[in-house]
Amino acid sequence: MQSVSVRQSSRAAAGLSRCRAAGRKPAAAHRSWPWRACGLGPALLLCAGIACGADQVSVDAVRQGSAVAVRARATLRAPLDVIWQTLTDYDHLAEFIPGIRRSQVVDRHGNTTIVEQAGRAAFLFFTYPIQVVVRSEEHHPWAIRVRVLTRNLKQLDGGYRIERIESTDDRFVLRWNGIIEPDTPLPLFITVLLVRANLQDQFLAMIMEIERREALRAKAPGG
Numbered sequence: 001m002q003s004v005s006v007r008q009s010s011r012a013a014a015g016l017s018r019c020r021a022a023g024r025k026p027a028a029a030h031r032s033w034p035w036r037a038c039g040l041g042p043a044l045l046l047c048a049g050i051a052c053g054a055d056q057v058s059v060d061a062v063r064q065g066s067a068v069a070v071r072a073r074a075t076l077r078a079p080l081d082v083i084w085q086t087l088t089d090y091d092h093l094a095e096f097i098p099g100i101r102r103s104q105v106v107d108r109h110g111n112t113t114i115v116e117q118a119g120r121a122a123f124l125f126f127t128y129p130i131q132v133v134v135r136s137e138e139h140h141p142w143a144i145r146v147r148v149l150t151r152n153l154k155q156l157d158g159g160y161r162i163e164r165i166e167s168t169d170d171r172f173v174l175r176w177n178g179i180i181e182p183d184t185p186l187p188l189f190i191t192v193l194l195v196r197a198n199l200q201d202q203f204l205a206m207i208m209e210i211e212r213r214e215a216l217r218a219k220a221p222g223g
Contacts, residue, residue, distance in 0.1 A: 056075060057200075059203060061196035067154075067179050068181065068192050068196075070177070070195055070196065071176070072175065076172060076210065077172075078214040083162055084162070085213075090136070094119075096208075097205050097206065097209075099121060100117060101118050103117045112135060114135055117133075118131050121182075123194035123198070126194065128186075129152075132148050133149045135147050143162070144160045145159040146159045146178070152182075154181040156178065156180055158177055158179060159176070
C-alpha cells in the first residue's frame with residue numbers, strides 16, 4: 001500500500017492566502033482538480049491578510065487498487081451557514097478553486113444538483129485535462145455527497161462532512177473523504193502523488209474562501 005500525507009498549519013499556507021487577499025488564484029492553480037468543487041469543490045485559505053480560524057490542515061492519499069483513497073481535514077472557525085454556502089456555490093467555484101476553469105449548474109431537483117466542470121490537473125511533467133459532469137447530493141447542513149456521472153474520470157465517489165466541535169457555535173471540523181480514479185494510463189504512484197497534491201490545493205483554497213467570506217460578514221454593519 002502506498003500512502004502520501006501532508007500536514008500543515010495556517011502559517012504554512014500564508015502564501016496561498018496572500019494570493020487570495022489580492023484577488024488572484026495561487027500559482028499552483030494549474031495543479032488542481034475540479035472535482036472538489038462539488039463536494040469537493042473541491043479546493044482550499046488560511047491566514048495572512050484575513051483572520052485565520054483553521055488550526056491545522058491534513059491531506060492523505062492512499063493507493064486502493066487502481067484508484068486513490070483521499071482524506072482531508074481542517075478545523076476552522078466560521079458560522080455553519082457560511083461554510084455551507086461556500087461549499088455549495090457551484091457556479092462560482094472557478095473564481096476561487098485552483099484548477100477549475102469552468103463550473104456550471106445544469107440541473108437541480110430537490111437536494112440534488114448536476115454540475116458540469118472543466119479544468120486540468122498537473123504534476124511534474126504530467127498534465128491531465130478534466131471534463132466531468134458530477135451529481136452533488138446535499139444533506140443540509142452537514143454533508144454533501146459527490147459522484148461522477150460522465151466524462152473522463154473512471155471513478156469519483158466522495159464528499160464533504162461538517163462536524164460541530166462540542167459546546168461551540170462557530171468551531172467546526174471540515175472533512176473531505178472519497179475515492180478517485182482518473183481515466184489515464186499514468187503509473188499508479190504518480191497518480192497517488194498527483195491526486196494528493198491537487199486535492200491539497202483545492203481543499204486549502206476552499207478553507208481560505210470560507211474564511212474570507214466570514215471576515216467580510218464580520219466587518220459588515222450588524223455582522
